[in-house]
Amino acid sequence: MADYDAIVIGAGNGGLAAAATLAGAGASVCVLERHNIPGGCATSFCRGRFEFEVALHQLSGMGTEGNPGPLRFTMANLGVLERVEFIESNDLYRIQIPDRIDITLKTDRKQVVDELSGRFPEEREAIANFFDMLYAYFQELVKAFFLKDPDASPERYPLIYRYSMRSTKDVMDSYFRSPLLKSVITIYWSYLGLPPSRLMFMDFAITLYSYLEYKSYHVKGGSQSISNALADIIVEKGQEIRFNCGVKRILVRDGRAAGVITETGEEISAGCVISNASKITTYVDLIDREHLPGDFFGHLRSSAIGVSALSLYMGLDCPPSEAGITQPTNFISPTEDYERAYECAKTVEVSEDSGLLTCYNYMDPSFSPEGTTIATFVTLKYGEPWMQIKPEEYHEIKFRCGEQMMEILDRVYPGVRGRIEEFEIATPLTHLRYLGHPNGSVYGFDQHPWESSFFTQQKAPIPGLFITGAWAGMGGFQPTYQSGEKVARLALKNIKG
Amino acid sequence: MALDLHKMQNYDRLLEQMNEFRERGTDYRSLRGRMSEVMDRLHPKRLRLEVAEIIQETPSAKTFRLVAPDRSLPPFLPGQYITVYTEVQSVATARAYSLSSAPADSGHYDITVRRLAGGLVSGRMLDRWRVGDTIEASSPSGNFYHNRIIHDRSVVYLAGGSGITPFMSMIRQEATRPAGMNVCLLYGSNSDGDIIFHDELNRLAEGNARFRYVPVVEKPGAGYRGKTGYLTADLIREVLGDVEGRTFFLCGPGAMYDFCIRQLEALGVPRRKIRREMFGALPDITRHRDWPAEVNPAAEFSVQIKGKDTIKAKAGDSLLTSLEKNGLKVPSLCRSGECSYCRVKLLSGRVFQPKESLVRSSDRRFGYIHSCMSYPLTDLEILL
Numbered sequence: 001m002a003d004y005d006a007i008v009i010g011a012g013n014g015g016l017a018a019a020a021t022l023a024g025a026g027a028s029v030c031v032l033e034r035h036n037i038p039g040g041c042a043t044s045f046c047r048g049r050f051e052f053e054v055a056l057h058q059l060s061g062m063g064t065e066g067n068p069g070p071l072r073f074t075m076a077n078l079g080v081l082e083r084v085e086f087i088e089s090n091d092l093y094r095i096q097i098p099d100r101i102d103i104t105l106k107t108d109r110k111q112v113v114d115e116l117s118g119r120f121p122e123e124r125e126a127i128a129n130f131f132d133m134l135y136a137y138f139q140e141l142v143k144a145f146f147l148k149d150p151d152a153s154p155e156r157y158p159l160i161y162r163y164s165m166r167s168t169k170d171v172m173d174s175y176f177r178s179p180l181l182k183s184v185i186t187i188y189w190s191y192l193g194l195p196p197s198r199l200m201f202m203d204f205a206i207t208l209y210s211y212l213e214y215k216s217y218h219v220k221g222g223s224q225s226i227s228n229a230l231a232d233i234i235v236e237k238g239q240e241i242r243f244n245c246g247v248k249r250i251l252v253r254d255g256r257a258a259g260v261i262t263e264t265g266e267e268i269s270a271g272c273v274i275s276n277a278s279k280i281t282t283y284v285d286l287i288d289r290e291h292l293p294g295d296f297f298g299h300l301r302s303s304a305i306g307v308s309a310l311s312l313y314m315g316l317d318c319p320p321s322e323a324g325i326t327q328p329t330n331f332i333s334p335t336e337d338y339e340r341a342y343e344c345a346k347t348v349e350v351s352e353d354s355g356l357l358t359c360y361n362y363m364d365p366s367f368s369p370e371g372t373t374i375a376t377f378v379t380l381k382y383g384e385p386w387m388q389i390k391p392e393e394y395h396e397i398k399f400r401c402g403e404q405m406m407e408i409l410d411r412v413y414p415g416v417r418g419r420i421e422e423f424e425i426a427t428p429l430t431h432l433r434y435l436g437h438p439n440g441s442v443y444g445f446d447q448h449p450w451e452s453s454f455f456t457q458q459k460a461p462i463p464g465l466f467i468t469g470a471w472a473g474m475g476g477f478q479p480t481y482q483s484g485e486k487v488a489r490l491a492l493k494n495i496k497g
Numbered sequence: 498m499a500l501d502l503h504k505m506q507n508y509d510r511l512l513e514q515m516n517e518f519r520e521r522g523t524d525y526r527s528l529r530g531r532m533s534e535v536m537d538r539l540h541p542k543r544l545r546l547e548v549a550e551i552i553q554e555t556p557s558a559k560t561f562r563l564v565a566p567d568r569s570l571p572p573f574l575p576g577q578y579i580t581v582y583t584e585v586q587s588v589a590t591a592r593a594y595s596l597s598s599a600p601a602d603s604g605h606y607d608i609t610v611r612r613l614a615g616g617l618v619s620g621r622m623l624d625r626w627r628v629g630d631t632i633e634a635s636s637p638s639g640n641f642y643h644n645r646i647i648h649d650r651s652v653v654y655l656a657g658g659s660g661i662t663p664f665m666s667m668i669r670q671e672a673t674r675p676a677g678m679n680v681c682l683l684y685g686s687n688s689d690g691d692i693i694f695h696d697e698l699n700r701l702a703e704g705n706a707r708f709r710y711v712p713v714v715e716k717p718g719a720g721y722r723g724k725t726g727y728l729t730a731d732l733i734r735e736v737l738g739d740v741e742g743r744t745f746f747l748c749g750p751g752a753m754y755d756f757c758i759r760q761l762e763a764l765g766v767p768r769r770k771i772r773r774e775m776f777g778a779l780p781d782i783t784r785h786r787d788w789p790a791e792v793n794p795a796a797e798f799s800v801q802i803k804g805k806d807t808i809k810a811k812a813g814d815s816l817l818t819s820l821e822k823n824g825l826k827v828p829s830l831c832r833s834g835e836c837s838y839c840r841v842k843l844l845s846g847r848v849f850q851p852k853e854s855l856v857r858s859s860d861r862r863f864g865y866i867h868s869c870m871s872y873p874l875t876d877l878e879i880l881l
Contacts, residue, residue: 036828036837036838036840037837037840044857044859045857046835046837046855046856046857047640047855051857051858144500150499152499152500152501153501154501154504157500160500160505161500161504161505161506162506163506164505165505165506165507165508165511166506166507167507170507221857221858221859221862222858222859224857224859224860225859225862227859228859228860228862228863228865229863231863232863235842235880243840244828244838280525280528281532283525284525284526284528284529285529285530285532285533289526297524297525297526298519298524299519300522300525301518301519301520301522301523301524301525302515302516302518302519302522303522304518304522304523305523317767317768317769387531387535391538391539391569391571391572392572392603394539394572395572395574399644399645399646402646403645403646406646417646417647419769420647420769421768421769423644423646423647424640429535429536429539432532432535432536433536433539433540436532438528438531438532439532448514448515448518449511449514449515450511450512450514450515450518454500454502454505454508455511455512455515
């Protein structure tokens with residue numbers, strides 16, 4: 001008899017959602033987490049009188065009670081909805097490309113169409129057509145995928161067939177002429193980690209549509225609240241979470257995942273193992289090679305480790321307006337050419353990188369003490385060049401890059417620098433340290449089209465083993481919570497069967 | 498649902514691209530162990546260090562020079578600390594010590610320890626540690642350092658007693674730089690015999706326009722001719738003239754913060770220009786200004802650890818200390834309420850938490866406490 005029905009490695013969004021789902025269904029679960037708090041990316045940290053949100057900027061997919069999005073159902077199923085306060089925001093984003101454009105959009109299709117048409121009157125018709133297509137396209141996705149239409153033919157779903165697999169750039173080029181207009185519409189590429197030329201239109205379209213239709217949300221107390229709520233749910237159901245407990249090996253017996261050995265050498269047996277560690281860690285460091293099919297790593301070569309981030313966490317000693325910040329979500333891009341901005345992510349130094357300045361006080365005025373502001377400025381950076389840095393050079397480079405980011409911010413928000421009371425820089429190596437993800441990746445693998453289920457089977461090659469989280473699909477909050485819930489349902493069949 | 502993939506525009510091209518990627522992609526087997534290796538160079542979980550040299554600084558303070566016999570030492574920022582894991586009377590415990598050496602002195606870490614009245618750990622280190630001993634420590638950590646992006650290039654260090662140690666690292670590091678910052682150190686000590694690093698500080702300040710050293714002694718001995726008393730607003734103004742354009746760094750015993758921060762506020766120094774090091778809980782928590790006076794620190798409560806034993810814990814001992822005394826292993830690092838390593842869930846009962854303990858808002862809501870800065874006020878039930 002195994003010690004548990006399931007062991008979950010890692011208390012990130014996927015791991016916690018999986019464990020809470022299993023616990024809710026009456027299975028016995030043990031979650032093993034290396035760190036001392038639950039959440040992975042969904043955590044916070046304190047400095048002085050400020051508590052900084054690590055990773056959540058805009059929670060997608062919630063929707064209102066009247067028009068619920070997919071994540072609201074997941075949060076309800078998990079039991080999180082009644083324990084955490086979700087805060088609705090009607091702000092999509094402000095985007096500033098210095099000397100080129102400064103425009104603010106709402107989570108409202110009509111406002112977006114009107115605002116864009118006002119700025120780009122010569123493309124008024126194209127703008128209307130594009131958003132008509134976006135909405136019609138999503139309706140097709142719902143019917144074909146969510147309602148599982150058995151007849152998914154090109155005749156019934158012309159937009160899916162025409163657009164899904166083309167690049168975002170290609171589709172934008174087919175609608176619009178102005179490069180600036182395209183840049184304003186496609187800035188969410190940075191939430192997905194690949195530039196428009198490489199981003200599958202389906203992934204981009206779902207993201208943009210989700211925010212427009214289901215609005216953007218934040219959480220009272222930050223994403224740590226969701227993590228703590230999930231941990232509570234698991235413990236209340238009599239199940240276990242062990243912090244400061246890393247895993248050294250996944251045990252495979254008779255061709256099935258059968259448990260783990262912890263870093264301290266303890267062996268724990270289970271009917272199945274759900275790994276919220278990265279796919280690379282799981283298959284390369286935790287499982288002995290002999291248990292994997294011969295061509296396994298050959299197939300995995302098409303997957304590339306995705307972007308990490310360079311983040312400045314800032315607590316200001318004045319209200320946001322005094323520092324010149326007027327919106328919660330502010331994209332700043334030194335260049336309108338996102339292909340160039342993306343190339344910058346491959347270097348250590350910051351030059352023409354696109355960045356995101358999030359000011360949480362506009363979502364939740366109580367997010368920091370009265371009269372203060374929390375603002376986070378983040379750019380995407382691949383971790384690989386950071387991995388090459390000599391330890392003795394690390395601090396110098398970290399502060400130099402932080403300074404380079406501040407220079408970008410100075411151009412658009414000159415009032416911020418002089419009001420900073422607390423300040424922290426997180427580099428790709430910081431993310432590696434706390435997440436354990438290869439190269440500090442925050443979104444898992446690069447979201448190349450072939451990572452989608454059209455091309456890649458997500459089923460693990462060992463029975464009883466399941467992978468959840470950013471590495472098993474899309475990165476980000478909504479996808480990883482949903483991934484955890486989904487994987488737990490698969491595991492339950494395994495446990496019961 | 499069965500889409501006819503080959504009829505989707507661009508599908509075949511994507512298949513080709515996928516294969517191109519597969520040909521030039523990474524064989525991830527080559528990354529085995531790589532992530533922990535990179536992390537271990539910067540932030541190893543534990544360091545095995547050897548005492549290479551012991552320097553008697555004052556009658557009550559020694560510097561322990563620590564080297565790593567089997568690896569290179571991780572880098573640190575002047576002002577950061579390491580946590581020393583040790584055993585006192587067969588109780589496993591830990592203490593955080595700021596590094597007093599500069600990062601430029603590569604090859605060793607110095608920690609400078611002063612005997613603390615009733616301090617079990619400092620006493621043991623000072624009396625028992627010998628050259629050649631091996632100890633276990635954390636890698637450097639902490640948020641008390643000069644950040645060139647936001648802090649002024651003119652800095653004032655306010656040190657009290659053994660709170661000089663992080664400043665020593667900063668000052669020594671500055672001394673290696675050709676064009677550094679303007680530093681003024683106001684260093685308060687109990688008596689002139691207690692001033693740690695006095696000779697070196699005098700030497701560094703001599704003929705150096707960028708570094709001023711101002712010792713301030715509370716109970717001066719005969720023949721002492723320097724500043725006396727406390728680090729008051731008047732004294733600070735007298736030494737600095739103008740406080741504008743300077744960032745202040747504070748490190749010393751708990752009572753010093755309350756006092757000095759009031760002085761700086763009186764001088765009109767904005768909060769963002771005052772940095773303070775966490776300096777551990779008060780040795781006697783009942784002296785904390787918020788301590789509930791009606792509670793007897795010797796009062797003993799029972800702490801039930803869910804699924805495990807029940808232990809006894811005194812109101813005047815931190816929960817972490819009581820857990821350690823009972824042989825329970827709880828991870829700890831800063832022991833000042835800041836790092837949250839020792840976070841536990843309080844299932845029932847009440848604890849006193851000094852407000853310096855930086856507990857996340859959702860942790861407060863969901864009942865988590867930092868055991869290093871939590872003192873039982875009733876019987877407790879906790880989850881480790």
